[in-house]
Amino acid sequence: MSGRQALRLLVDTWRGRFGLAVLGLTVFVAIFGNVIAPYDPTASSLDVLQPPSFDHWLGTTESGEDVFSQLLVGTRTSVVIGFAAALISALLGSAVGIASGYFGGWTDRILDSFENWFLVIPTLPLMIVLARLLDPSLWVLVAVIGLTSWAGTGRIVRAQVMTLRERAFVERARALGASDFYIIKTHVLPNTLPLIFANTVLIIAVAILSEAALSFLGLGDPSRISWGSMLENAFGSGAPSAGAWWYVIPPGLCITVLVLAVTLIGFLYEEIINPRLILDRES
Amino acid sequence: MNTRKIMKIAAGFLAAFALLATAALPATADENGNGGDGGEVLRIGWAQDPQTLNPFIGLDEESYTIWAINWDLLVNFDPEDLSPSPGIAESWEVSDDRKTVTFKIADRNWSDGKPVTSADVKWTLETLGEEGELFTSYTDNVTAIRTPDPKTVVIETSKPDARIVGGLLIYILPKHIWDKVPLEELTTSYQPSLPLVGTGPYIVTEFDRGRQITMEQNQEFSGPEPKFSELQFIKYGNQDAVERGLQLGEIDLVPEVQAATFERLGEQANVETVDSPSPAFTELAFNLCPEELCPDANFNPAIQDLPVRQAIAYSIDRERINQIAASGTSFVANGLLPSFYKSFYQEPDETYPFDPEKAKQILDEAGYVPGDDGIREKDGDRLSFNLYTRTRSESAYNAQAAKLVAEMARDVGIEFNVQEVSVDKLTELTVRQVDGKPAPDFDAFIWGWGGDAYDPSFLLSLMTTGEIGGSSDAFYSNEEYDRLYAEQSGEFDVEKRKEIIARMINRLQEDLPYIVLTEDPNLQAYRTDRIANVEPACPAEDGDIFCEQAGYAPLLNLEPASGASSDDSSGGSSGILIAIIAVVVLGLIGFFVVRARKRRDEPLEVDEPLEKDEES
Numbered sequence: 001m002s003g004r005q006a007l008r009l010l011v012d013t014w015r016g017r018f019g020l021a022v023l024g025l026t027v028f029v030a031i032f033g034n035v036i037a038p039y040d041p042t043a044s045s046l047d048v049l050q051p052p053s054f055d056h057w058l059g060t061t062e063s064g065e066d067v068f069s070q071l072l073v074g075t076r077t078s079v080v081i082g083f084a085a086a087l088i089s090a091l092l093g094s095a096v097g098i099a100s101g102y103f104g105g106w107t108d109r110i111l112d113s114f115e116n117w118f119l120v121i122p123t124l125p126l127m128i129v130l131a132r133l134l135d136p137s138l139w140v141l142v143a144v145i146g147l148t149s150w151a152g153t154g155r156i157v158r159a160q161v162m163t164l165r166e167r168a169f170v171e172r173a174r175a176l177g178a179s180d181f182y183i184i185k186t187h188v189l190p191n192t193l194p195l196i197f198a199n200t201v202l203i204i205a206v207a208i209l210s211e212a213a214l215s216f217l218g219l220g221d222p223s224r225i226s227w228g229s230m231l232e233n234a235f236g237s238g239a240p241s242a243g244a245w246w247y248v249i250p251p252g253l254c255i256t257v258l259v260l261a262v263t264l265i266g267f268l269y270e271e272i273i274n275p276r277l278i279l280d281r282e283s
Numbered sequence: 284m285n286t287r288k289i290m291k292i293a294a295g296f297l298a299a300f301a302l303l304a305t306a307a308l309p310a311t312a313d314e315n316g317n318g319g320d321g322g323e324v325l326r327i328g329w330a331q332d333p334q335t336l337n338p339f340i341g342l343d344e345e346s347y348t349i350w351a352i353n354w355d356l357l358v359n360f361d362p363e364d365l366s367p368s369p370g371i372a373e374s375w376e377v378s379d380d381r382k383t384v385t386f387k388i389a390d391r392n393w394s395d396g397k398p399v400t401s402a403d404v405k406w407t408l409e410t411l412g413e414e415g416e417l418f419t420s421y422t423d424n425v426t427a428i429r430t431p432d433p434k435t436v437v438i439e440t441s442k443p444d445a446r447i448v449g450g451l452l453i454y455i456l457p458k459h460i461w462d463k464v465p466l467e468e469l470t471t472s473y474q475p476s477l478p479l480v481g482t483g484p485y486i487v488t489e490f491d492r493g494r495q496i497t498m499e500q501n502q503e504f505s506g507p508e509p510k511f512s513e514l515q516f517i518k519y520g521n522q523d524a525v526e527r528g529l530q531l532g533e534i535d536l537v538p539e540v541q542a543a544t545f546e547r548l549g550e551q552a553n554v555e556t557v558d559s560p561s562p563a564f565t566e567l568a569f570n571l572c573p574e575e576l577c578p579d580a581n582f583n584p585a586i587q588d589l590p591v592r593q594a595i596a597y598s599i600d601r602e603r604i605n606q607i608a609a610s611g612t613s614f615v616a617n618g619l620l621p622s623f624y625k626s627f628y629q630e631p632d633e634t635y636p637f638d639p640e641k642a643k644q645i646l647d648e649a650g651y652v653p654g655d656d657g658i659r660e661k662d663g664d665r666l667s668f669n670l671y672t673r674t675r676s677e678s679a680y681n682a683q684a685a686k687l688v689a690e691m692a693r694d695v696g697i698e699f700n701v702q703e704v705s706v707d708k709l710t711e712l713t714v715r716q717v718d719g720k721p722a723p724d725f726d727a728f729i730w731g732w733g734g735d736a737y738d739p740s741f742l743l744s745l746m747t748t749g750e751i752g753g754s755s756d757a758f759y760s761n762e763e764y765d766r767l768y769a770e771q772s773g774e775f776d777v778e779k780r781k782e783i784i785a786r787m788i789n790r791l792q793e794d795l796p797y798i799v800l801t802e803d804p805n806l807q808a809y810r811t812d813r814i815a816n817v818e819p820a821c822p823a824e825d826g827d828i829f830c831e832q833a834g835y836a837p838l839l840n841l842e843p844a845s846g847a848s849s850d851d852s853s854g855g856s857s858g859i860l861i862a863i864i865a866v867v868v869l870g871l872i873g874f875f876v877v878r879a880r881k882r883r884d885e886p887l888e889v890d891e892p893l894e895k896d897e898e899s
Contacts, residue, residue: 044687046606062543063607063683218674222703236675237683238523238544249866256866 006272015264022261029072030079037069041225049239052246059246062237070225071250077226078208078258081142085207088146089153090200094192096150097157102165102184112158118151127210131219138221145210153199160192198269205262212255227251323843325511325814328525328534332518336479336490338454339415339469345516348538349496352514352835353481354454357386357404357436362820362836365737367449370834371399371482372436381443386436392503393457394478394486401430406458408438408451414470418453421446443773450737455482483835484509494518510816510842521676526808529554535813540806542609542680553812559819561805562623562734562742564616565681566797567599567670567688570723572758576751579717580758581724585664590649591697592795596635597642598695599688605801608683613801618788619746621802624739626777629785631792642695651696659696668726670699671709678731684800685729699727713756721752730756731803740772743784746791757796764790815844 010016029036038057045064052059058067100111130144164170164187173183214220215228216235230251234240239247333346341350359370367375373389391399405428412422424440425447431437438447457480464473478499479487484506485498498514517534519525522541528534530551540548540556549556569592570582585591601615614622618631651659651666659666672678672685682703689699704712712724734742744750747768748760767787774780791797809817820837 042690044603044607044690046603048607048610063686218703222701237679238526238541241523241527242544242547253866 006269009268009272010265013268016268019261019265019268022257023265026075026079026258026261030076033072033075037066037072039066039069041065041069041073049237049242049244049247051244058250059244061233061247062239067230067247067250070230071227071254074225074227074230074251075254077138077221077224078211078228078255081138081145081211081226082204082208082258082262084142085145085149085210086200086204088142089150089203089207090196092146093150093153093199094157094196097154098161098184098188098192100154101158101161102180102188104162104165108158111154115151115154115158118148119155121148123148124210124213127214128217128219131214136219136221138224141211141214141219141221144214145207149203149206149210153196153203156199157192157196160195161188164188164191194269194273198266198273201262201269202266205259205266208255208259208262227255323511324513324515325536325841325843326515326517326534327536327538328517328519328528329538330519330522330525332493332496332516334492336475336487337469337473338411338418338456339473340471349487349498349516350454351483352485352498352838353479353483353487354456355482356453356834357408357451357455358448359834359836360449360737362834365449368836371404371455375448377448382440384438384440384447386438388434388436389505390434391482391505393459393480393482394501394503395457395460395480396503397457397459398433399455399457399482400433401436402433403458404428404436404455405430406462407455408453410461410466410469411456412453414466415453421451421453443775445738445775450735452735457481484839485514485835507839509839522679529808529810532810532813534810536807536809538807540808542612542803542806545612545806545808546610548808553810554808555811555817557807557809557817557819558612559805559807560623561803562621562736562739563731563803563805564619564621564799565613565684565729565731565801565803566616566799567595567727567729568757568797569727569795570725570758571760571794571796572721572723572751573760576760577721577723577758579720579722581722582726583664583668585661585666586668586726588649589795590645591651591666592798593635594642594645594649594695595692595697596795596798597638597645598692598697599635599798599800600637600691601800602637603691604684604687608680608687609801609803612806613803616799616802619742619791619797619799620739620784620788621734621742623734623736623802627739627781627784629781629788631785631788633789633792635792635798639691639695646696653696657693657696658698665698666696667698667700670701671704671712671725671728672701673706673709673730674703677706680803681729681731688729688800716752721758723756723758728756729800739784743768743771743787746787746796759791759794759796761790761794810844812844814841816840816842 010020042065045060047056047060048064049062050056050060050064056066056068058071061067061070096111096115100108100115126148127144130148131141134140134144170183170187173187178186211220211226212228212231215226216232218232220226220229220232222229228251231248234244234247234251329345331343331345333341333343333349335341336346336349336353338346338350341347355370357371358367358375360366361368369389371388371391372386374387376385378384386404388399388401388404393399408422408425408428411418412425413419424442424444425438426441427437427439429437429439440447460475460480461469477488477490481501482504484501484504486501487496488499489495489497491497495518496516498516500509500512517528519528522539523544525534525537526540526544526548529537529548532553545556545558548554569586570580571587572580572582605611605613605615617634620628622628646659646666649661651661654660654665670685670689672681675682685699685701685703689701692699709728709730713728715722715724732742732745745754746757746759746761746764747755748762748765751758751760764787767783767790771780771783771787774783818837818840
């Protein structure tokens with residue numbers, strides 16, 4: 001499938017359009033959120049926990065801060081963590097997966113058991129422990145999420161590389177005297193890249209959810225607003241029982257919609273690299 | 284370690300006082316005790332429950348609540364005005380030199396039928412007063428306790444000590460049960476067996492840690508029969524759930540309500556809120572430990588520069604903190620002594636009204652100039668401090684106040700990095716010791732204290748040099764203050780004592796070891812369809828529902844409401860629930876629409892598998 005066709009798949013389907021639109025809007029807000037925000041998101045005021053009004057489109061928090069502004073500014077944290085953590089996980093996962101799949105033998109056994117270890121350990125508790133041990137900051141969170149979510153990618157890449165290794169074109173290259181590095185670079189990597197990419201997109205969704213979960217548990221970067229920390233504040237200040245829906249629903253909805261969008265794109269990409277998925281369902 | 288416990292105790296004491304207020308009119312209650320036949324259960328909800336019922340090691344204010352119902356003090360507090368009233372002792376006589384007090388023990392029985400004797404009193408005061416984490420300070424001046432006969436106790440002190448009558452906050456335990464346990468076990472792991480033998484109106488019969496404490500009527504109780512047959516203390520885990528429980532009628536009484544929800548709770552059907560003054564405050568404390576006392580203390584030295592603290596004081600709008608963080612339920616404080624102590628309170632000469640311009644001017648004059656990021660500095664000393672506070676789940680008010688302080692101080696060029704930590708961690712930072720010397724590890728923190736309702740000495744003692752290594756957490760040391768403190772504690776003339784205290788407070792306002800932010804009332808709520816005859820107690824008129832940690836007397840007056848029915852009305856949060864459900868349903872619908880639509884999408888072109896591209 002060519003790149004043009006892949007793009008068509010994105011643009012022509014309802015899911016693709018929705019995913020792209022949401023993602024585009026989110027990235028835009030992530031970049032310009034600070035500029036668009038009508039208020040300083042951390043400036044307190046005496047209008048405490050007010051419902052949405054003309055002045056405050058999404059009402060105010062327990063300290064009289066503007067919820068809408070917090071939502072805009074908090075987008076950046078979620079997006080940065082989602083993308084950066086997914087990137088780390090993709091790099092780590094593909095490096096380990098390719099190495100263990102391509103070289104096999106002892107390399108595979110050691111890396112694979114390492115990978116199994118990460119697969120088996122429940123991710124959220126591990127993240128909580130790591131985030132507790134380290135001082136919470138944006139990059140610690142990125143590292144924690146990235147380091148705990150690569151194992152799945154690694155496993156998929158390893159399987160793909162193992163089949164590639166036995167292909168005739170790889171053997172031909174090896175017979176012609178190509179080095180391992182050359183083979184990985186020109187044959188293995190390009191053929192696993194779409195798979196890595198599709199997986200990474202899905203990990204973005206996981207990373208965004210993980211950030212929200214950790215922030216909600218108070219393990220996020222305290223100096224940054226994120227959707228998760230907004231939910232934490234809302235919950236901690238008793239907003240749900242105060243009936244302050246404007247404080248709870250917007251960040252929750254943003255997380256849901258963004259994760260949905262990313263997941264839809266991820267599924268589409270899976271279909272691109274594995275067209276049988278489409279056939280199965282279309283027939 | 285003792286320090287914090289005392290603080291907690293004191294805080295509990297305050298809370299107790301507030302509660303007692305309601306129960307204060309026992310006589311009246313007896314008269315019109317309609318339907319008070321004792322078939323009803325009084326359910327009290329709280330966020331946390333006691334870790335232990337052993338008073339040697341218990342630290343929580345929740346423990347005090349239970350102890351104060353289960354046991355008596357040697358001399359109880361009168362819920363009317365907190366004056367001494369008969370407890371274990373039915374009468375007492377103070378010698379002319381005020382150094383010897385002779386108590387006559389009342390003719391009462393423990394709940395297991397054994398009589399209360401002077402041996403119980405002596406054993407408790409000596410053992411619990413020496414070894415109990417929270418009780419040691421009360422017997423500091425006691426030199427001897429004699430028991431000439433089973434019904435007489437004589438206490439001698441080194442100097443006149445007003446606390447011996449009406450301030451000896453040590454619950455009297457039954458010796459015949461407690462002295463069977465080795466002291467070492469008492470002070471470490473001992474968990475008392477149930478029922479918890481006592482003299483109070485109710486005794487603990489069941490302690491399901493983390494869930495519920497059940498107290499049943501003590502058949503040997505000598506006072507009027509309580510109207511409720513049983514008390515249940517139900518743990519909810521968080522304050523929000525407690526208040527929800529009250530709205531739903533799962534519980535009848537909440538001894539501690541959050542400021543943020545207080546007003547809303549009062550608007551609920553069948554819920555009445557009680558707002559009673561208490562000698563509690565919230566302060567911004569600074570690490571003033573002098574080099575010679577704390578060589579290993581860890582702090583930014585700029586915090587010990589007086590102009591910096593003055594500027595901080597002027598930069599803080601305490602009324603704003605009250606309005607936003609305490610929802611306007613507290614009062615702006617002026618100095619260490621809460622206005623609760625009406626006979627001693629006097630507005631200090633310097634109150635530091637909100638004046639950011641003045642704050643900037645002070646900093647300018649002191650040579651602190653704004654750096655590139657707006658934070659002031661002098662010779663490389665940046666005015667950037669850590670500011671510790673309790674986590675929001677432990678005190679929503681404190682955490683929010685810290686945020687506001689940081690915001691306001693930032694405007695004059697002082698940076699506070701707020702760090703929410705657990706109470707345990709905060710305690711650790713303040714009581715830290717290195718080589719046996721105090722080594723506090725903080726620049727500033729926000730926390731609170733509660734005083735003894737009957738006397739301001741405890742709060743004043745916090746600033747004495749003698750308490751460094753004890754209760755002092757600002758590590759303030761001033762000779763004049765220490766001298767005045769000793770002077771006021773021996774002064775029995777109220778007017779003269781007030782003068783001395785005013786000088787002490789003025790001293791503190793000049794040196795600013797604390798910036799006391801607000802005076803915090805005790806906020807409580809109960810269900811009117813379940814509890815009747817609620818009268819403010821401890822003190823009467825504006826006190827609270829029952830004197831939580833000070834005694835049980837007001838509890839005896841509470842009676843089941845005649846129209847006690849299960850007329851539950853679930854309040855305003857149903858709206859949000861509906862909204863959440865709506866979102867979930869919409870999400871699900873969206874998901875299925877996407878799936879359905881997928882089928883109608885055009886079939887997509889299919890390429891050959893990737894591997895084949897390469898292979899060909």
